[in-house]
Amino acid sequence: MVFGCGLLSILIIIGSINCGSFKRRAVGIENQILIFVSDEDKPYVQSLVDSVFGRVVYTPRPEPIFELIFPDPNQFGEQKFNHNILVISLFNPPDSTGDILVRSLLPKDQYNSAKKRENHIFARKDRFSIGQVIAILAAENIEILLESIEEKERWLFDQFNIPFLERQKKHMFKRLEQKELSREFSEKYGWRMRIQHDYLVMKEDPEHNFIWIGRAFPFRWISVKWIDNASEIALNTGIATDMIKELPQYFTEKIRFIDYHYKIEETFFNQWQSWRAEGLWEHRDKVKGGPFVSYVFYDGVSDRIYHINFLIYNPGNPKIVLLRQMDIMVHTFSVIGS
Numbered sequence: 001m002v003f004g005c006g007l008l009s010i011l012i013i014i015g016s017i018n019c020g021s022f023k024r025r026a027v028g029i030e031n032q033i034l035i036f037v038s039d040e041d042k043p044y045v046q047s048l049v050d051s052v053f054g055r056v057v058y059t060p061r062p063e064p065i066f067e068l069i070f071p072d073p074n075q076f077g078e079q080k081f082n083h084n085i086l087v088i089s090l091f092n093p094p095d096s097t098g099d100i101l102v103r104s105l106l107p108k109d110q111y112n113s114a115k116k117r118e119n120h121i122f123a124r125k126d127r128f129s130i131g132q133v134i135a136i137l138a139a140e141n142i143e144i145l146l147e148s149i150e151e152k153e154r155w156l157f158d159q160f161n162i163p164f165l166e167r168q169k170k171h172m173f174k175r176l177e178q179k180e181l182s183r184e185f186s187e188k189y190g191w192r193m194r195i196q197h198d199y200l201v202m203k204e205d206p207e208h209n210f211i212w213i214g215r216a217f218p219f220r221w222i223s224v225k226w227i228d229n230a231s232e233i234a235l236n237t238g239i240a241t242d243m244i245k246e247l248p249q250y251f252t253e254k255i256r257f258i259d260y261h262y263k264i265e266e267t268f269f270n271q272w273q274s275w276r277a278e279g280l281w282e283h284r285d286k287v288k289g290g291p292f293v294s295y296v297f298y299d300g301v302s303d304r305i306y307h308i309n310f311l312i313y314n315p316g317n318p319k320i321v322l323l324r325q326m327d328i329m330v331h332t333f334s335v336i337g338s
Contacts, residue, residue, distance in 0.1 A: 033053060059312075121152055122138075244257060301337045
């Protein structure tokens with residue numbers, strides 16, 4: 001009987017493996033995309049890849065949102081468990097690497113669809129590992145592929161970007177979370193935000209509607225500033241910029257936001273139409289500085305204009321992942337009743 005139970009267990013395990021339920025977790029650097037493309041096709045697709053995935057943030061040196069790596073297509077088998085994989089193939093000119101790789105990865109109907117010029121962009125999650133995204137671009141030539149990308153450029157970027165943000169959010173809040181502090185802000189000020197366990201209240205100034213929390217190693221600051229009874233204010237780019245440039249005085253007179261690499265655009269912050277700005281801050285007396293991001297928006301329920309800002313000081317080290325983690329945290333902001 002024991003032998004029979006053991007044999008049954010082994011058969012169940014084998015069956016589960018064959019069904020693909022026992023997959024390893026994805027590996028590799030979270031914000032790195034491995035791009036498998038043949039030497040023949042790479043000169044044609046390089047600018048396409050840069051246009052979709054090449055956005056940078058100045059910290060002050062330019063840091064890419066995604067680091068793009070071009071391994072040898074013959075090494076695909078060794079690296080197929082990485083988080084982010086992009087495979088590109090142009091059937092013309094023909095080659096012996098990218099073309100074969102795409103044919104082996106795409107189901108027959110999708111491969112035929114690409115050959116027939118019907119569909120050229122494919123994406124799938126968890127193909128070889130859990131938490132993985134694989135996208136495949138395949139077309140007869142670069143002109144056809146460019147035409148397809150033009151219509152789905154943002155969609156393709158989001159296939160990698162959204163899972164990255166989801167993984168980061170899960171990682172950020174897997175430890176203790178400061179729910180009491182969030183509840184305190186909710187009761188006092190009518191808004192809340194999920195706060196990681198190691199942030200401290202740096203300044204609480206109810207007179208000026210200003211809250212500042214932060215953490216060290218590396219230094220990260222998040223602040224919330226708001227204007228009450230704001231329905232009469234016609235919020236626009238100029239007003240948003242003025243609010244952003246005035247913010248440092250509530251931290252300390254020693255820092256300021258500068259115009260170098262400053263950029264502001266209309267967007268959405270959660271459900272609110274908002275202005276998003278990014279730029280650089282500097283210390284007036286010391287050689288210190290780094291990047292900042294601001295969101296300015298009006299909430300009709302509370303009749304307030306909110307300005308949410310975060311900035312970082314991490315000299316000589318990469319900052320893009322930390323910035324994106326802070327962006328995730330401020331996007332947990334909500335107004336009670338909204």
